[in-house]
Amino acid sequence: MSKFIIQVNGSVYGSSASFRALAFCQSILANGHDIITVFFYQDGVTNSNALTCPASDEIDMHAKWQRFAQQHKVPLTNCVSAALRRGVLSQQEAVENGKKHWNSDETFTMGGLGELVVGIEKADRLISF
């Protein structure tokens, strides 16, 4: 069994990188390997935006990541500074920054870049999308 860390830089909508990252993650688990965390960086942090409302016949990457994480207990980690710059806030960041609204739910943990660095150190493989 190998340990993977996955970095997602592609946004929730407008790029297909996040879709491929999820398919790759599903395949990692199907092949009996482990995912340390899926780390969302750059525009990838928008995948945690719970306010995305695609039409019912369109793919909903936020919901897909959420379901994947819950089903397989895979940690999803947002880079908090990349998220804040792009208007992706959890309740805690909203309070700390004096904002009335937030859009990132608890399926995605806000963390620092340090978690990516530590994850890379522990992992057998890093793959970015």
Next chain:
Amino acid sequence: MKSVAIVFRHAPFGATSGREGLDLAMLSASFEQQVSLIFTDEAVLHLLGGQTPEQAGAKDYLSALKALPLYDIDTVLVCSDSMQQLGLKASELNIEAEVVSADVITKTLQAVDEVLVF
């Protein structure tokens, strides 16, 4: 500890990848990872002196490049093909960096544990 190479291949200011790559480079170094930086294609423009990022609506993240030695990031490689293509000379670079052939960069990509491209 792992050795990590961060490759910059996009021009400054047009996208935020340079800034976000540099953030990761400095953070990795502060977590005691061995970090090398590689600048190629239009990303070599990050290294020119006399830039005013504010005039392009960007934060002045370039001044952080001057602080690389403080983070023990001593290996900064610049692709000579890219420099030549853009008509730049090594003397125009604003920080300590080595202008190297593609072959040297290939060897570096092979030698390190992980490579992240921005």
Next chain:
Amino acid sequence: MILILHHIQTSVTTDNALATCLRFIHPSDSIILAGDAVNCLLQMPWQQRLASVNVFILQDDVHARGLQQHIETIATRMSPEFFHIIDYSSFVEQSLKHNKVITW
């Protein structure tokens, strides 16, 4: 020997990821084309540039674009030992067979 899997996801007409990767690739390395990157195979100059490289192509992205027949025809012009259409499971396997994956 260190083997690198170079991961290309973007079209050669909008991004020079593949061109940059080819400048630094080692002869023992491989490339995986995913997303819009698979489209480059339709162009003769890119077929020629990739002819001597071990190339993997993500099957779902070929099928999604309706390019199976085109890619099969192109495959007959490439050396079979260097040209592989693979699924996600083999992508995972190849990522482990190589020593690292560089996403350009």
